[in-house]
Amino acid sequence: MxxxxxxxxxxxxxxxxxxxxxxxxxxxxxxxxCEEFGVSRTPxxxxxxxxxxxxxxxxxxxxxxxxxxxxxxxxxxxFQTAPMIYASISRLAAENATxxxxxxxxxxxxxxxxxxxxxEVIDMAMSNHxxxxxxxxMAASPYLLPSxxxxxxxxxxxxxxxxxxxxxxDHERIDSACEQHEQLIEAIEKHQPAxxxxxxxxxxxxxxxxxxxxxxxxxxxxxxxxxxQAPTQVDNHAL
Amino acid sequence: MxxxxxxxxxxxxxxxxxxxxxxxxxxxxxxxxCEEFGVSRTPxxxxxxxxxxxxxxxxxxxxxxxxxxxxxxxxxxxFQTAPMIYASISRLAAENATxxxxxxxxxxxxxxxxxxxxxEVIDMAMSNHxxxxxxxxMAASPYLLPSxxxxxxxxxxxxxxxxxxxxxxDHERIDSACEQHEQLIEAIEKHQPAxxxxxxxxxxxxxxxxxxxxxxxxxxxxxxxxxxQAPTQVDNHAL
DNA sequence: TGAATTTTTATTGTATACAATATGTATTTT
DNA sequence: AAAATACATATTGTATACAATAAAAATTCA
Numbered sequence: 001m002x003x004x005x006x007x008x009x010x011x012x013x014x015x016x017x018x019x020x021x022x023x024x025x026x027x028x029x030x031x032x033x034c035e036e037f038g039v040s041r042t043p044x045x046x047x048x049x050x051x052x053x054x055x056x057x058x059x060x061x062x063x064x065x066x067x068x069x070x071x072x073x074x075x076x077x078x079f080q081t082a083p084m085i086y087a088s089i090s091r092l093a094a095e096n097a098t099x100x101x102x103x104x105x106x107x108x109x110x111x112x113x114x115x116x117x118x119x120e121v122i123d124m125a126m127s128n129h130x131x132x133x134x135x136x137x138m139a140a141s142p143y144l145l146p147s148x149x150x151x152x153x154x155x156x157x158x159x160x161x162x163x164x165x166x167x168x169x170d171h172e173r174i175d176s177a178c179e180q181h182e183q184l185i186e187a188i189e190k191h192q193p194a195x196x197x198x199x200x201x202x203x204x205x206x207x208x209x210x211x212x213x214x215x216x217x218x219x220x221x222x223x224x225x226x227x228x229q230a231p232t233q234v235d236n237h238a239l
Numbered sequence: 240m241x242x243x244x245x246x247x248x249x250x251x252x253x254x255x256x257x258x259x260x261x262x263x264x265x266x267x268x269x270x271x272x273c274e275e276f277g278v279s280r281t282p283x284x285x286x287x288x289x290x291x292x293x294x295x296x297x298x299x300x301x302x303x304x305x306x307x308x309x310x311x312x313x314x315x316x317x318f319q320t321a322p323m324i325y326a327s328i329s330r331l332a333a334e335n336a337t338x339x340x341x342x343x344x345x346x347x348x349x350x351x352x353x354x355x356x357x358x359e360v361i362d363m364a365m366s367n368h369x370x371x372x373x374x375x376x377m378a379a380s381p382y383l384l385p386s387x388x389x390x391x392x393x394x395x396x397x398x399x400x401x402x403x404x405x406x407x408x409d410h411e412r413i414d415s416a417c418e419q420h421e422q423l424i425e426a427i428e429k430h431q432p433a434x435x436x437x438x439x440x441x442x443x444x445x446x447x448x449x450x451x452x453x454x455x456x457x458x459x460x461x462x463x464x465x466x467x468q469a470p471t472q473v474d475n476h477a478l
Numbered sequence: 479t480g481a482a483t484t485t486t487t488a489t490t491g492t493a494t495a496c497a498a499t500a501t502g503t504a505t506t507t508t
Numbered sequence: 509a510a511a512a513t514a515c516a517t518a519t520t521g522t523a524t525a526c527a528a529t530a531a532a533a534a535t536t537c538a
Contacts, residue, residue, distance in 0.1 A: 006491095029519090030519080030520075031518095031519080039492080039493090040492055040493045040494070041492095041493085041494090041520090041521095042281060042491080042492055042493070042494090043491075043492060043493095045285060045520095045521090046284060046285060046288050046491095049285050049288040049289050049292070050288050050289075050292050052289075053288070053289050053292030054292055055381075055385070061499095061520090061521090062498085062499055062500065062519085062520060062521075063499095063500075063519090063520080064519075074381055074382075077331075077379065077380040077381065077382055077383075078382060080331075080380070081327075081380055081382040081383050082382070084323075084327065085382070085383075085386075088320075088323065092319075140316065141316040141319070141320055142294075142313055142316065142389065143313075143317060143320040143321070143324070143386055143389045143390050143393075144316075144320050144324075144386055145386075146294070146385035146386050146388075146389050147324075147382055147383055147384075147385050147386035149385075150381065150382050150385050151382050154382075245521095268489090269490075270489085278522080278523090279522055279523045279524070280490090280491095280522095280523085280524090281521080281522055281523070281524090282521075282522060282523095284490095284491090285521095300490090300491090300529095301489085301490060301491075301528085301529055301530065302489090302490080302529095302530075303489075303490065
């Protein structure tokens with residue numbers, strides 16, 4: 001019966017980490033979470049163990065759980081690893097995707113479009129996350145999936161700023177991403193690995209550009225009195 | 240104090256899985272393990288959760304933990320993924336390895352040599368596992384490491400037959416592997432990524448040939464009465 | 479006999495109480 | 509007043525008892 005309760009617990013905490021509702025590095029209070037979810041500490045702690053092993057949390061002995069930190073030292077490795085893993089996953093997905101999975105993917109893309117249209121930040125982040133997660137499932141590679149999932153945790157968290165942005169250029173980029181999703185679905189459905197890899201590469205480049213601005217904000221104008229030409233509202237407090 | 244106890248529990252169970260002392264698919268009895276390790280079910284279950292999340296076990300709700308199965312359906316994906324991940328890890332290791340880590344790697348290689356000389360199957364398997372694990376640490380890529388670890392679980396388990404073999408050819412191959420380790424250490428120490436990748440590729444090919452015989456044993460002689468030319472004692476009961 | 483149902487047993491899941499550890503506060507000492 | 513120590517509080521870790529679920533055995537009914 002209460003397998004549902006534990007799953008809810010896992011999913012909810014996971015979402016809070018991914019949407020930055022729980023800030024990187026922040027501590028989790030077992031007692032408070034127990035009250036909130038109406039469970040005792042035993043099952044809660046088992047879930048925390050799982051979340052930690054999956055990379056969402058970090059557990060230190062006798063000092064409890066904290067949300068996984070996103071430090072700059074791993075960024076390099078993120079940018080090195082992501083394109084390779086994403087490309088491999090897309091290739092395998094295009095080779096192995098079943099019709100049922102393609103249907104799932106299309107459904108998730110509809111959710112994403114709706115969230116984009118309504119400008120619902122959390123829904124955008126989560127449906128985009130789920131979209132790429134489904135592609136991961138399509139790849140059917142238990143050995144590649146763990147790395148994809150680790151990448152996605154930080155990718156989704158970094159994307160928050162992107163989704164939250166009320167900037168014109170960013171909105172256009174979100175639309176581009178949405179269009180790339182459609183193309184990717186088509187390539188996967190038609191079993192065209194090469195095309196899928198290429199679109200994935202473009203999709204990654206779009207993200208990468210965004211992240212570069214995020215990590216390294218636009219330089220200040222030379223003349224501090226002249227108005228800033230392209231007013232970008234990037235807040236990089238999270239990193 | 241008892242953080243040690245839990246770590247021992249984790250390490251011991253992990254080793255039993257890796258050395259096939261616990262057969263793939265076999266069930267774990269919580270009560271028996273509790274008695275053996277002198278802990279109650281609460282901490283034991285937390286460890287089982289961790290082991291499951293790391294790919295050593297599979298936990299089904301209301302039905303307990305079993306050792307991760309090694310079915311043929313994932314073999315394809317294993318052979319597809321392994322060379323790419325191993326190569327990437329080696330490249331990064333050669334780029335980033337610190338002197339301290341290189342020293343560790345050399346120490347582990349000494350252990351491996353000793354185990355090979357003494358023909359200690361478990362020690363061979365575990366020190367070889369640890370050897371490649373250290374290279375994984377050298378790579379310093381939290382995003383690539385999870386896939387490497389998943390691959391290593393099954394790689395080490397499959398290697399058991401290899402190490403157990405009393406066959407002449409197999410022994411020569413183990414010596415080759417040992418020599419490749421030395422070359423790999425040198426490439427890493429001298430920060431030569433290209434060389435490290437190349438040796439890794441050769442090292443993988445050696446494994447792959449072994450696995451092919453393992454999964455698909457030598458064909459029977461055409462004339463069933465003539466003696467078998469190369470008596471290979473490959474027992475592929477585990478797969 | 480044999481299929482279906484109930485009862486029993488074993489195993490897994492959860493709550494709670496208690497122990498161990500870490501952290502914060504007060505007190506003592508110089 | 510500053511440092512050091514002792515004490516108090518909060519948090520984490522573990523054991524145990526009990527509840528829920530699954531599996532096995534026994535019983536019933538056709």
